[in-house]
Amino acid sequence: MKQKKIFQFIIAACFIIFNTSAAQNFDDLKEDDNCVSCHSDMEIMPEGFLPDNIHMQKGLSCSGCHGGDPATDDMEISMSEDNGFIGVPDRADIPGMCGKCHSNIEFMRTFRPQIQTDQVSQYFTSMHGIKLKEGDENVAECASCHTAHSILPAKDPRSTIYPVNIPETCNKCHGDQELMSNYNIEATQYKEYSKSVHGIALLENKDAGAPACNDCHGNHGAMPPEITSISHVCGTCHVNNMNLFESSDMAKGFSQLDYHACEQCHGYHNIQEPGDFMIGDNEESVCTDCHFEDDEGMQVAVSIKNILTDFVSVYDTAEAKLHTVQVKGMNDLEIEYLLKEARQKLIESRTAIHSFDPAKVKEISKAGVELTQKAIKDADSEMDEYYTRREGFIFASVALLVFGIAIFLRIRLISKDKG
Amino acid sequence: MNRRKFINGIMGIGGLGTLGAAVYPVLEYLVPPESAEPNVSSLKIGKFSDFEMNSSKIVKFGRIPVIVVKDEKGMMHALAATCTHLDCIVQYRKDAKQIYCACHNGVYDIKGRNLSGPPPKPLEQYAVKIIDDEIIIKSQKS
Amino acid sequence: MNSFLDSKTFNWLDSRYNLDPIKKLILHKKVPVHKHTIWYYMGGVTLFLFMIQVFTGILLLMYYQPGESSAFESVRLIVTKVKFGWLIRNLHSWSANLMIFFAFVHMFSVFFTKAYEKPRELTWVSGFLLLVLGMAFGFSGYLLPWNELAFFATKVGTDIVGAVPFVGEELKLVLRGGQDVTGATLSRFFGIHAAILPAIFTLILIFHLLMVQRQGMSEPEFFKKLPENKKKYISFLPDFALRDFLLWLIVFYFLIFLALFFQWDLGLKADALAPAPQGIKPEWYFMFMFQSLKLLPPHIWFIEGETFGVLFFTFAGLVWMLVPFIKLKSEKFQKRNVIIITGIVVVAFIVGMTIYGYLE
Numbered sequence: 052m053k054q055k056k057i058f059q060f061i062i063a064a065c066f067i068i069f070n071t072s073a074a075q076n077f078d079d080l081k082e083d084d085n086c087v088s089c090h091s092d093m094e095i096m097p098e099g100f101l102p103d104n105i106h107m108q109k110g111l112s113c114s115g116c117h118g119g120d121p122a123t124d125d126m127e128i129s130m131s132e133d134n135g136f137i138g139v140p141d142r143a144d145i146p147g148m149c150g151k152c153h154s155n156i157e158f159m160r161t162f163r164p165q166i167q168t169d170q171v172s173q174y175f176t177s178m179h180g181i182k183l184k185e186g187d188e189n190v191a192e193c194a195s196c197h198t199a200h201s202i203l204p205a206k207d208p209r210s211t212i213y214p215v216n217i218p219e220t221c222n223k224c225h226g227d228q229e230l231m232s233n234y235n236i237e238a239t240q241y242k243e244y245s246k247s248v249h250g251i252a253l254l255e256n257k258d259a260g261a262p263a264c265n266d267c268h269g270n271h272g273a274m275p276p277e278i279t280s281i282s283h284v285c286g287t288c289h290v291n292n293m294n295l296f297e298s299s300d301m302a303k304g305f306s307q308l309d310y311h312a313c314e315q316c317h318g319y320h321n322i323q324e325p326g327d328f329m330i331g332d333n334e335e336s337v338c339t340d341c342h343f344e345d346d347e348g349m350q351v352a353v354s355i356k357n358i359l360t361d362f363v364s365v366y367d368t369a370e371a372k373l374h375t376v377q378v379k380g381m382n383d384l385e386i387e388y389l390l391k392e393a394r395q396k397l398i399e400s401r402t403a404i405h406s407f408d409p410a411k412v413k414e415i416s417k418a419g420v421e422l423t424q425k426a427i428k429d430a431d432s433e434m435d436e437y438y439t440r441r442e443g444f445i446f447a448s449v450a451l452l453v454f455g456i457a458i459f460l461r462i463r464l465i466s467k468d469k470g
Numbered sequence: 471m472n473r474r475k476f477i478n479g480i481m482g483i484g485g486l487g488t489l490g491a492a493v494y495p496v497l498e499y500l501v502p503p504e505s506a507e508p509n510v511s512s513l514k515i516g517k518f519s520d521f522e523m524n525s526s527k528i529v530k531f532g533r534i535p536v537i538v539v540k541d542e543k544g545m546m547h548a549l550a551a552t553c554t555h556l557d558c559i560v561q562y563r564k565d566a567k568q569i570y571c572a573c574h575n576g577v578y579d580i581k582g583r584n585l586s587g588p589p590p591k592p593l594e595q596y597a598v599k600i601i602d603d604e605i606i607i608k609s610q611k612s
Numbered sequence: 613m614n615s616f617l618d619s620k621t622f623n624w625l626d627s628r629y630n631l632d633p634i635k636k637l638i639l640h641k642k643v644p645v646h647k648h649t650i651w652y653y654m655g656g657v658t659l660f661l662f663m664i665q666v667f668t669g670i671l672l673l674m675y676y677q678p679g680e681s682s683a684f685e686s687v688r689l690i691v692t693k694v695k696f697g698w699l700i701r702n703l704h705s706w707s708a709n710l711m712i713f714f715a716f717v718h719m720f721s722v723f724f725t726k727a728y729e730k731p732r733e734l735t736w737v738s739g740f741l742l743l744v745l746g747m748a749f750g751f752s753g754y755l756l757p758w759n760e761l762a763f764f765a766t767k768v769g770t771d772i773v774g775a776v777p778f779v780g781e782e783l784k785l786v787l788r789g790g791q792d793v794t795g796a797t798l799s800r801f802f803g804i805h806a807a808i809l810p811a812i813f814t815l816i817l818i819f820h821l822l823m824v825q826r827q828g829m830s831e832p833e834f835f836k837k838l839p840e841n842k843k844k845y846i847s848f849l850p851d852f853a854l855r856d857f858l859l860w861l862i863v864f865y866f867l868i869f870l871a872l873f874f875q876w877d878l879g880l881k882a883d884a885l886a887p888a889p890q891g892i893k894p895e896w897y898f899m900f901m902f903q904s905l906k907l908l909p910p911h912i913w914f915i916e917g918e919t920f921g922v923l924f925f926t927f928a929g930l931v932w933m934l935v936p937f938i939k940l941k942s943e944k945f946q947k948r949n950v951i952i953i954t955g956i957v958v959v960a961f962i963v964g965m966t967i968y969g970y971l972e
Contacts, residue, residue: 252590258590260589261590288586288587289574290575290587378877378878379875379878380688380691380692380698380877380878380879381691384533388535391535395559395572398574399572402573402574441872447491453484454481454488455858455861457477457481457483458481458854458857458858458861459858460480461481462858464473465850465854495695499695503693503695504693508677508682
């Protein structure tokens with residue numbers, strides 16, 4: 052009890068120090084903090100040190116992690132073991148060192164009330180943590196991903212754990228062929244990922260909503276997704292596809308054969324944008340991996356493929372007609388709306404193939420095809436109108452003809468009179 | 471002389487006809503069409519009192535479908551109805567009180583912020599005004 | 613006609629304003645009849661088409677809204693929603709093209725019948741200016757629907773202006789209202805097309821028409837040489853005017869036919885960031901110049917090919933405009949033949965280059 056009270060006191064004291072120094076900038080620290088002043092004068096600040104890293108921002112200076120007494124400029128005293136100086140920590144000790152504060156909710160919530168404090172315990176469930184415990188000093192600890200001296204929160208675009216930067220961060224180790232060969236894993240994940248639909252969205256289009264490594268593998272509890280959970284991993288975003296797949300007969304078959312759900316057809320790190328080529332009896336089709344010419348599965352695949360191809364071909368026709376209507380300057384608004392709806396049905400039908408039930412796909416695509424055909428009909432009638440804007444022309448022709456002939460006769464009459 | 475008069479008569483008829491053929495389209499042209507604005511900047515979408523609580527409606531705002539929602543407190547919201555993922559039309563889910571896209575299960579809140587699923591961006595908001603019980607939505611783009 | 617001259621209204625006006633010139637015109641204006649009489653009608657047709665332009669242009673103004681975000685949309689409104697809007701727009705476009713065409717025909721007919729000679733030098737000069745202004749009308753009007761083709765054609769067109777030596781870049785900047793073709797260019801072109809050009813054009817046109825009325829119809833050499841009793845004339849009113857009017861009706865009918873059966877596309881809205889579409893071509897009356905510029909080598913002597921081309925066409929235009937003032941000193945050359953041959957070469961060049969441009 053007493054111990055706890057003392058601890059709380061220390062925390063409170065720290066908090067005051069933290070808070071007052073939070074206002075100080077790095078230049079002030081150079082004067083007040085002897086660690087900073089000596090090390091920066093001698094130009095031996097740690098590599099990659101960022102003055103406004105999150106710890107510095109919140110007022111936690113060198114001694115917060117490394118121990119020692121920054122109040123005295125006598126090196127012998129300030130960096131003595133008596134003053135708790137630990138110098139460069141052992142890698143194996145790092146999680147514990149960070150955990151001193153980060154696993155303490157009472158302390159951490161003074162900075163951010165909803166902050167998590169289970170990172171260290173999660174970490175030790177991960178492959179990284181397990182290996183570290185076993186004495187493997189090559190695996191990632193906190194600083195491997197978060198850096199040691201330029202730690203920034205995940206929302207900061209400069210941070211190594213900002214979504215767009217995460218693949219690069221993981222790749223520092225996982226792209227090292229030599230290092231990875233010790234663990235019998237490939238070092239090509241980043242290469243594959245960066246060409247995948249997710250990688251392109253994240254790395255090229257900077258869409259921070261696209262999944263980075265951690266979105267499937269977890270953050271601190273990083274593990275390869277187990278076979279049983281892969282559809283749930285994908286299903287956190289692709290809910291419809293997961294639900295359809297799980298209630299399909301295919302899911303049962305897959306689990307009997309120990310097949311990996313989504314991954315079996317779509318791959319994992321190099322997931323490409325899916326397309327209609329993936330289904331059917333053509334060469335690129337993923338169905339042909341397991342199904343053969345005339346088995347029932349192949350028949351299903353072909354019939355679903357046909358439904359989609361038919362839909363796409365009417366849809367393409369309709370789009371071409373819409374384009375003509377637009378270029379010719381006829382009213383395209385309704386047609387555009389119809390096609391928007393039809394396109395939605397097309398997307399839904401493509402999702403519905405995960406039921407592996409042609410009837411279900413047909414049901415949705417039928418509605419879409421109807422919309423598309425209505426659009427084609429409207430486009431045709433617009434073009435008909437374009438070519439038949441001529442009703443008044445007949446009247447005008449008659450009137451002009453009569454007038455013209457009359458004038459002609461009049462001219463003749465005059466010349467006759469004179470002649 | 472008779473012949474001259476006859477020709478003059480025909481000339482008169484033909485002239486009048488020609489004049490008519492030219493004037494009629496012009497007069498028709500001058501009558502403005504129903505929506506004479508090339509760009510829709512605001513749109514009346516019906517009576518506030520006729521709009522059910524906790525329900526939604528998709529309206530055509532020019533070329534853009536807009537989803538108008540009256541929440542369970544009677545507040546009106548208007549958002550672009552095309553999902554920012556693949557342009558599907560979103561819908562309002564009465565049970566979850568959220569905007570939902572059926573194509574890939576994208577979910578937005580009532581203010582259009584993307585909450586979960588694939589949508590990368592929030593839905594664009596439209597201003598809603600109620601004047602004399604008439605709901606008017608307005609584009610917020612300049 | 614005589615009844616009009618005897619009418620109370622005419623007398624009322626005449627006693628106040630002395631309408632002798634008009635009286636003279638109505639009573640005495642004659643048009644010579646010979647194998648080249650047909651060419652006398654070409655100017656009139658051009659005038660008629662110009663009147664159609666003014667009229668349909670005013671109608672279009674009622675719905676057109678210049679501006680990057682409204683120009684295309686308002687033209688779409690005109691052709692899709694407004695009743696007969698498509699007709700008015702198509703008439704305006706077709707009539708513009710026909711007007712330029714007939715202006716060319718009119719000019720060359722005057723050239724080959726040598727009607728520009730003393731005392732009609734200034735009529736020729738003003739007529740040439742009208743043609744240049746007409747082409748400027750076409751160039752500025754082409755951009756106004758703000759569609760893809762117009763946008764890129766204007767880009768190319770204004771780029772050529774940039775090749776004018778010394779002031780080219782500045783001229784381009786002023787014309788575009790900025791470094792690039794943008795909404796600012798559209799505003800400028802609209803102002804030029806709907807205000808500046810009509811004002812200047814109308815002034816010169818009035819001058820041109822007054823000259824024609826003051827001096828009467830020109831008579832070709834061979835006609836002048838005929839003995840008095842062999843010279844045939846018809847009166848301007850009503851004989852020639854009725855024929856003129858009949859031709860106008862025919863042209864009008866043809867115009868409606870074109871507007872109905874060969875409608876102009878609305879196109880796709882201009883997008884400055886989109887890649888330039890294939891086959892950007894200027895309007896046909898710029899084609900011969902465009903094509904020639906394209907064929908020029910990058911450098912001629914010490915100047916750039918394009919600059920050379922622009923200088924050449926400017927110079928050639930000036931010479932063409934001042935043709936009535938050119939006196940050939942040497943009597944060895946039959947002046948007449950030199951001029952005729954030059955004319956044929958010019959026509960052949962224009963027609964040839966235009967065809968070449970379209971075949972490519």
